[in-house]
Amino acid sequence: MGGADGGLRRKLRVAAAWLLTLALVIVYFALPNGENPVGVEAAARARTEPAEERRLDVIEVSPADAVAGAAITIAYVGALDPEDVRPYVGREEMPVLARKEGAVVARLPGNLEPGRVKIRVASGGERSKPYDIRIKAPNWRKPFRNLVGGFALLVFGIGVLARGARAAAGLPSAHGLSRVARRGTAALGLGALLGVLAQSTTAAAGVLAGLVASSVLAVVPAACAFLGAQIGAASAPLVTGLIDPREGLLVIAVGVLWLGLATDRRAVAIGRLVLGAGLIAFGLQTMRPGFEPFVQDPELLSFVSRLRAENGADVALCALLGAALVATLQGPAPVLVLVLVLAQTTAHWDLETALAVLSGSGLGAAVGALLTTPAGRRCRRLAELHLLMGAGSTLLTAATVGIWSSLADSIVPGVPHEIDWGKRVLMPNLGLHLGVGFALSQLAAAIVLLPLVPLAARLLNRVLPADSGKELARVGDSVRVVRARLLAALSVQQSALEPLLELALHGRREAGRIAEHRLADAHALLEESISGPLSALPKDPEGSLLARLALGCLQLERALESVQSQAERLVDRRVALSAETETPLLLGDDELTLRRLSALLDEGIATVAHALETGSEIDLEAARAREIRMNGLEAHARSAVLAGARDAAAMRMHLAVLGLVDALEAAGNHVYRLAETLGEGNPTQVASIPA
Numbered sequence: 001m002g003g004a005d006g007g008l009r010r011k012l013r014v015a016a017a018w019l020l021t022l023a024l025v026i027v028y029f030a031l032p033n034g035e036n037p038v039g040v041e042a043a044a045r046a047r048t049e050p051a052e053e054r055r056l057d058v059i060e061v062s063p064a065d066a067v068a069g070a071a072i073t074i075a076y077v078g079a080l081d082p083e084d085v086r087p088y089v090g091r092e093e094m095p096v097l098a099r100k101e102g103a104v105v106a107r108l109p110g111n112l113e114p115g116r117v118k119i120r121v122a123s124g125g126e127r128s129k130p131y132d133i134r135i136k137a138p139n140w141r142k143p144f145r146n147l148v149g150g151f152a153l154l155v156f157g158i159g160v161l162a163r164g165a166r167a168a169a170g171l172p173s174a175h176g177l178s179r180v181a182r183r184g185t186a187a188l189g190l191g192a193l194l195g196v197l198a199q200s201t202t203a204a205a206g207v208l209a210g211l212v213a214s215s216v217l218a219v220v221p222a223a224c225a226f227l228g229a230q231i232g233a234a235s236a237p238l239v240t241g242l243i244d245p246r247e248g249l250l251v252i253a254v255g256v257l258w259l260g261l262a263t264d265r266r267a268v269a270i271g272r273l274v275l276g277a278g279l280i281a282f283g284l285q286t287m288r289p290g291f292e293p294f295v296q297d298p299e300l301l302s303f304v305s306r307l308r309a310e311n312g313a314d315v316a317l318c319a320l321l322g323a324a325l326v327a328t329l330q331g332p333a334p335v336l337v338l339v340l341v342l343a344q345t346t347a348h349w350d351l352e353t354a355l356a357v358l359s360g361s362g363l364g365a366a367v368g369a370l371l372t373t374p375a376g377r378r379c380r381r382l383a384e385l386h387l388l389m390g391a392g393s394t395l396l397t398a399a400t401v402g403i404w405s406s407l408a409d410s411i412v413p414g415v416p417h418e419i420d421w422g423k424r425v426l427m428p429n430l431g432l433h434l435g436v437g438f439a440l441s442q443l444a445a446a447i448v449l450l451p452l453v454p455l456a457a458r459l460l461n462r463v464l465p466a467d468s469g470k471e472l473a474r475v476g477d478s479v480r481v482v483r484a485r486l487l488a489a490l491s492v493q494q495s496a497l498e499p500l501l502e503l504a505l506h507g508r509r510e511a512g513r514i515a516e517h518r519l520a521d522a523h524a525l526l527e528e529s530i531s532g533p534l535s536a537l538p539k540d541p542e543g544s545l546l547a548r549l550a551l552g553c554l555q556l557e558r559a560l561e562s563v564q565s566q567a568e569r570l571v572d573r574r575v576a577l578s579a580e581t582e583t584p585l586l587l588g589d590d591e592l593t594l595r596r597l598s599a600l601l602d603e604g605i606a607t608v609a610h611a612l613e614t615g616s617e618i619d620l621e622a623a624r625a626r627e628i629r630m631n632g633l634e635a636h637a638r639s640a641v642l643a644g645a646r647d648a649a650a651m652r653m654h655l656a657v658l659g660l661v662d663a664l665e666a667a668g669n670h671v672y673r674l675a676e677t678l679g680e681g682n683p684t685q686v687a688s689i690p691a
Contacts (some may be wrong), residue, residue: 005633009263010264013261015261015268016261017257017261017262021258024250024257025254026148027430028247031600055126055128056076056077056079056126056128057076057077058074058076058119058121058130058131059076060074060075060121061073061075065133065134065135065136066108066136067071067135067136067137067138068108068109068110068111068112068135068138069108069109070107071097071105071106071107071108071661072105072106072107072108072133072385073103073104073105074087074104074119075102075103076104076121076128077102078123078126078128079121080124081123081124081610082099082101082102082104084123084124085122086121086122087104087106087119088122088127089108089112089117089118090118092109094107094109095107097684104492105170107468108135111338113135114135114136114595115135116133117130117132118131118132119131119133122123122599123644138645139528141359142289142290143289143290144290145290146286146287146289146290147290150284150285150286150287150290151283151371153280153283154202154206154279154280154371155283155307156279156283157275157277157279157280157281157282157283159274160276160279161206161272161273161276163269164268164269164271164272164273164274180273185450187225188224188225188228188231188446188450189228190225191208191224191225191226191227191228191229191230192228192231192232194208194225194226194228194229194232195228195231195233201229201230201330201331201332201365201368201369202331202368202369202371203280203284204232204233205229205369205373205386206280206369207280208225208382209222209369209379209382209383210276210381210411212378213378213608216643219381219385219457220454220457221269222382222524223382223385223386223389223456223457226386226389226645227389227393227445227446227449228446229365230332230442231443244584248279248280248282248283248284248285248500249278250278250447251275251277251281252275252279252282254274254278254279255271255272255274255276256275257277258270258271258274259272259275259610284330287330298379303347307321307353307357308350308353309350309352309353309356309401314356315356315398315401318353318356318357318360318398319357319359319394319397321357321360321361322335322356322358323360323361323362323363323364323367324360325360326360326363326364326368327364327365327367327368328368329643330371331365331368332358332364332365335357336434336435336438339357339358343582344558351405351433351437352401355404355405355408355434355437355438355441356398356401358397358434359394359397359398359441360394361393361402362389362390362391362392362394362397363390363391363393364390365386366383366386366389366390369383370383370386371400372551372557381457381460381461382423384460384464387451388456389452389453392445392452393442393445393446395447396445396448397442397446397563400629401426401441402660403438404437405437405439407440408433408434408440412432412433412436424530443528469666478536478537478538479538479542479543479546482537483546485528485529486526486546486553487609487612487613488525488552489525489553490553490608490612491517491609492519492522493518493553493557493605494555495518496515496518496519496522496564496610497517497598497601497605499512499514499518499610500512500515500560500563500564500567500598503515503564503567503568503571504567504570504571504594504660505586505594505595507571507575509571512567512571515564516564519557519560522557522560523557525553526550526557531548545678548677549674549677552670552673552674552677553674554669555670555673556605556671556674559666559667559669559670560667562663562667563664565663566656566659566660568660569660573652574653577652586653586657587654588648589640590637590640590657592655593633593636593637593661594657594661596633596661597628598664600626600630600633601630601668601671602631603626604626604671604672607623607675608671608678611675612678617679618675618678619687620676623671623672623675623676626670627668627672630664630665630668631665633661633665634662634665638657638658641654641655647688
């Protein structure tokens with residue numbers, strides 16, 4: 001009955017997670033968002049007034065508090081000719097960045113002092129009444145914390161998503177994704193879908209990096225998918241997005257809900273996947289306001305308005321500008337909007353110049369992807385491929401700007417002279433010309449570069465080997481290198497025993513941190529040896545002996561890491577029991593057992609290291625005696641649990657100590673195997689190795 005009840009409870013919790021997720025989404029999208037375009041409601045009210053009472057008037061200014069030099073949107077009514085509307089701040093006329101019927105975008109002068117200013121519009125001989133807004137001093141702390149906090153959320157989200165992907169993907173699904181991604185076109189389509197959903201190449205790169213870090217996706221297919229992600233993200237302004245970064249908090253709530261109701265590994269993996277995706281989206285949403293002071297800089301906009309793609313140098317400059325903007329804004333979608341507005345409103349950018357700026361999106365997307373590159377050899381290689389392919393994409397599209405401009409003009413009917421403002425959807429005519437030309441250029445670049453990705457990966461492996469250990473294997477004496485690293489690893493492992501014992505006996509977390517760092521150093525030494533010079537050892541008894549010792553040391557390392565984990569759990573148990581007694585002590589002779597086991601383990605590692613260093617014959621009888629004594633101490637601790645007090649707290653304490661004793665005894669077994677390996681080898685061979 002207990003098993004049946006447990007299964008029912010698990011099913012009910014999963015059902016509750018699905019129902020609550022559905023309820024959250026339904027309630028969220030059923031609520032009014034209250035985000036209407038500037039002046040829409042006020043303009044609608046104004047249109048209901050009689051025509052003879054309608055006068056030129058400013059009905060709304062957004063934002064109501066702006067910094068000097070920022071762009072503001074002025075909504076008005078009563079103008080007969082929208083092209084004749086001129087905005088003023090005080091008595092100074094403001095430059096117009098964009099206009100449409102009922103609204104005009106203007107830039108505030110950069111020399112305004114903080115305080116209240118009056119905004120007016122004029123048309124013909126009529127001037128509107130003043131509309132007050134507040135000029136505030138620039139707040140650089142806000143963009144700084146947005147950049148730092150958003151980047152931290154982005155990195156954390158990628159890590160959470162990678163852990164969720166690793167736990168959720170079984171072997172069949174991982175193989176299936178790998179088989180699909182081996183086909184370049186399938187990987188390209190997967191990336192395009194990811195780009196459309198994420199609307200950001202940085203977010204798409206983060207997801208791909210998470211899949212690569214979790215070994216669900218190989219490096220080359222991920223690089224192919226990133227080419228497709230650029231196409232998908234570029235098409236985002238032309239379609240309604242399915243995922244808005246502003247919904248990141250909702251996705252985070254769903255992920256936390258699943259983690260809270262998780263009953264098994266699969267549910268936890270789903271929760272981490274959703275939580276990671278939400279953190280990535282919210283991190284991007286948090287970062288974007290941090291770039292506003294740079295994008296709104298009037299000197300930058302003045303420089304942009306003078307750009308023209310009239311020769312090769314100008315095209316290169318335009319492409320570099322586009323790359324910087326794409327890297328800053330985390331994708332080509334917002335840059336496409338910005339370029340479109342600037343091209344339409346400044347009257348200085350033609351279609352070819354706009355496409356030249358957008359040609360830098362490949363390189364910019366690759367640079368932006370560096371923000372989401374986790375640590376690790378595979379992820380570094382993926383970032384290098386992104387940069388190489390991004391640079392190639394930019395070179396191809398920049399060199400063929402004239403072709404795509406002419407092709408877009410021939411395909412799209414009409415004269416590109418009007419833009420219909422929308423929140424994320426750009427409409428003809430200039431928008432359609434630019435969108436078609438840009439999409440065609442990106443698609444062509446992806447098709448050309450797709451078969452080159454595997455070749456580029458092989459080239460990088462040859463020119464920039466990912467593992468320095470392999471380079472070390474090609475030079476020097478591999479036998480001497482392996483022996484020196486094994487001695488160093490054994491020394492570091494032995495030095496970790498004292499802080500591990502202090503952690504277990506006295507509960508000092510600082511000692512646990514020291515032991516963790518030392519074991520991590522030993523692990524790195526062993527991994528470098530196994531992946532590098534170990535493969536270059538000679539195929540003779542001497543090389544075979546060192547190879548077996550290296551693998552034995554790695555097994556000992558894993559056993560010692562288990563000792564650390566059990567020691568931390570013992571401290572956790574003692575902390576949990578501290579509410580019942582002021583200082584929860586180890587019961588019976590548990591402390592003496594732990595001290596004896598640690599001393600025997602220390603003695604065994606020291607003996608193995610001495611024999612390896614000097615080439616002296618190891619005493620196998622003494623090593624076997626140490627192992628028997630450790631086995632006896634483990635049996636004594638187990639019997640103490642069975643014969644101890646029936647108090648529940650005491651039983652839990654004994655069990656926690658027994659877990660640590662088992663881990664120490666397992667580590668002792670690995671030390672004995674190392675001694676056996678040394679004893680089976682010829683000591684003279686070890687002694688002949690130069691120090």
